[in-house]
Amino acid sequence: MDAISFPAVPDMVRDFGFYIDGNWRTAGDRKTMVRSSPAVGKDVSRIALCTKADVDEAVAVARAAFSSRSWSGITGKERANVLLRAARLIRENLEELALWETLEAGKPISQSRAEIGDAAGHYEYCAGLAQTLSGESFNTHGDDMFGVVTRQPIGVVGLINPWNFPFIVLAERVPYILASGNSLVVKPSEMTSATTLLFADMLKEAGLPDGVYNVVTGTGPDVGQAIAEHMDIDMISFTGSTRTGEAILKASTSNFKKASLELGGKNPQIVFADADLDDAADGVAFGLCLNAGQCCVSGSRLIVEESIADDFRDRVIDKLSKVKVGDCFDPETQIGAIVSEQHRDKILSYVKLGVEEGATLAYGGDSVTVGEGRFIAPTLLTGVRNDMRVAREEIFGPVLSLITFKTAQEALEIANDSSYGLGASIWTKDIDKALRMMRGVHAGRTWVNTTIAGGPGQPLGGFKQSGIGREGGKMGVEEYTEVKSVHIAIGKRSPWVR
Ligand code: NDP
Numbered sequence: 001m002d003a004i005s006f007p008a009v010p011d012m013v014r015d016f017g018f019y020i021d022g023n024w025r026t027a028g029d030r031k032t033m034v035r036s037s038p039a040v041g042k043d044v045s046r047i048a049l050c051t052k053a054d055v056d057e058a059v060a061v062a063r064a065a066f067s068s069r070s071w072s073g074i075t076g077k078e079r080a081n082v083l084l085r086a087a088r089l090i091r092e093n094l095e096e097l098a099l100w101e102t103l104e105a106g107k108p109i110s111q112s113r114a115e116i117g118d119a120a121g122h123y124e125y126c127a128g129l130a131q132t133l134s135g136e137s138f139n140t141h142g143d144d145m146f147g148v149v150t151r152q153p154i155g156v157v158g159l160i161n162p163w164n165f166p167f168i169v170l171a172e173r174v175p176y177i178l179a180s181g182n183s184l185v186v187k188p189s190e191m192t193s194a195t196t197l198l199f200a201d202m203l204k205e206a207g208l209p210d211g212v213y214n215v216v217t218g219t220g221p222d223v224g225q226a227i228a229e230h231m232d233i234d235m236i237s238f239t240g241s242t243r244t245g246e247a248i249l250k251a252s253t254s255n256f257k258k259a260s261l262e263l264g265g266k267n268p269q270i271v272f273a274d275a276d277l278d279d280a281a282d283g284v285a286f287g288l289c290l291n292a293g294q295c296c297v298s299g300s301r302l303i304v305e306e307s308i309a310d311d312f313r314d315r316v317i318d319k320l321s322k323v324k325v326g327d328c329f330d331p332e333t334q335i336g337a338i339v340s341e342q343h344r345d346k347i348l349s350y351v352k353l354g355v356e357e358g359a360t361l362a363y364g365g366d367s368v369t370v371g372e373g374r375f376i377a378p379t380l381l382t383g384v385r386n387d388m389r390v391a392r393e394e395i396f397g398p399v400l401s402l403i404t405f406k407t408a409q410e411a412l413e414i415a416n417d418s419s420y421g422l423g424a425s426i427w428t429k430d431i432d433k434a435l436r437m438m439r440g441v442h443a444g445r446t447w448v449n450t451t452i453a454g455g456p457g458q459p460l461g462g463f464k465q466s467g468i469g470r471e472g473g474k475m476g477v478e479e480y481t482e483v484k485s486v487h488i489a490i491g492k493r494s495p496w497v498r
Helices: 052-068 076-092 094-105 109-132 166-171 174-179 194-206 220-228 242-252 277-293 306-322 341-356 408-416 431-440 473-478
Strands: 018-020 023-025 032-036 043-048 136-138 145-153 156-160 183-187 213-215 235-239 258-262 268-271 301-305 360-363 367-370 373-376 379-382 399-405 423-427 445-448 481-489
Touching: 018 052, 018 194, 043 094, 052 156, 052 183, 052 213, 052 220, 076 094, 076 109, 076 174, 076 194, 094 109, 094 166, 094 194, 109 166, 109 174, 109 473, 156 174, 156 220, 166 174, 166 194, 174 183, 174 473, 183 220, 194 213, 220 235, 220 242, 235 242, 242 258, 268 277, 268 408, 277 306, 277 399, 277 423, 301 306, 301 408, 306 360, 306 379, 306 399, 341 360, 341 373, 341 379, 341 399, 399 408, 408 431, 423 431, 431 445
Parallel strands: 156 183, 156 235, 183 213, 235 258, 268 301, 268 423, 301 399, 379 399, 423 445
Antiparallel strands: 018 023, 018 213, 032 043, 136 145, 145 481, 360 379, 367 373
């Protein structure tokens, strides 16, 4: 392959401090961590490894901001204006944010640009919800009583995010947290902290009061754990692996803080013989390759009706062979880099394991070197059974396991035979079959004749070990509120003591 130049890569490692109370802090005598870009194999950024004392300070500041009412006490319209200005600033800074997303996460630049644009849409959407958040009233308690159910911000939220979609996952949480008036302390993944930090200046310029958005950087076991178990955080919102989610849930019992968990998936793509097979093959390729398969809703289990399995396998291989892998700064690239060498090795070890378990490597299965970057070709394993580890465990790479079925009932049983329940896609032109499958499948997000589609309006979340709670949509704002049930007496009390 030809050598590729990356003109946008900064010459020097950029030092990011961390951000508390509207001010930047330098690492000082704290340890630091340097991020080597998976896309270009060069050191690009350095973050501070914050301490528990830093977390305590950030939480105290967030609490003080919440209590001051500088954000929680203003009108929904005023909050909406800040969110709209934040959206505009995201769009104005789209190229810089996209550059850092590509450098740190290894995404193709066109994908980074699209994600930053989509992120702005969440702030715009939440500007509406900030003004329309409401409760219920009960005029049914008779002449002497009136009932109201109100929602109020929960207080201080701890937000712990993963590396695979740093800015879009942030956008699926932050405006929803801010809409009702909460304050927050964010910990991005140690590998992809840049865009979460850069955004702090945009929120300040947009008019967010100091202390409402605070960013502490560092590792999960130190900074993340300190947030999860903190006694003065009212709610934890975590997105990441199911294993870490379990640790978060345990830590959250320190003060029984509310926990919202968005976790992993092993998402079925169910293809019936009566589907538009070309559309389905294209959708399967997209669902596998998006973000190099490092995607919670990656369609990694391909469950195909036996009568068309060979034909469909060939269609998928044809699509995969045309997917562009490599140079993250080429706008045509569709599969970018794998986030770390360790993760690349883990993905490749799963391919080997699949073959050892009896599957056939029908396409791909190897790493691709482009410049100094690390990539994996899209990979198809056929002859997979649902009890094999490659069908049960989240590989988090572009590795697809093909399993066959004979009846719709069998397809549903295979799809639901998983500890996960995040996403599912159903491909058929039979409306009755589509609706029955949609109802039966255990997945928080279900697509019919498409995959990984969506926007801010509809909630995201998982069944079973894929999570607790919902992000996005109206529910996404309500999730970060407390519900208060109020009874108001009218007129003179009928005495109890006579
Ligand atoms: P991890 O669970 O490894 O990490 C997620 C975050 O948690 C990181 O910021 C990490 O810090 C932090 N963390 C790690 N250990 C602890 C701990 N003991 N206490 C507190 N925080 C901790 O996930 P990945 O970053 O590897 O992300 C991939 C996973 O995320 C996949 O399973 C994927 O399915 C899931 N995901 C789910 C989504 C959904 O909406 N359901 C969306 C996107 C991803 P650090 O890494 O800095 O050490």
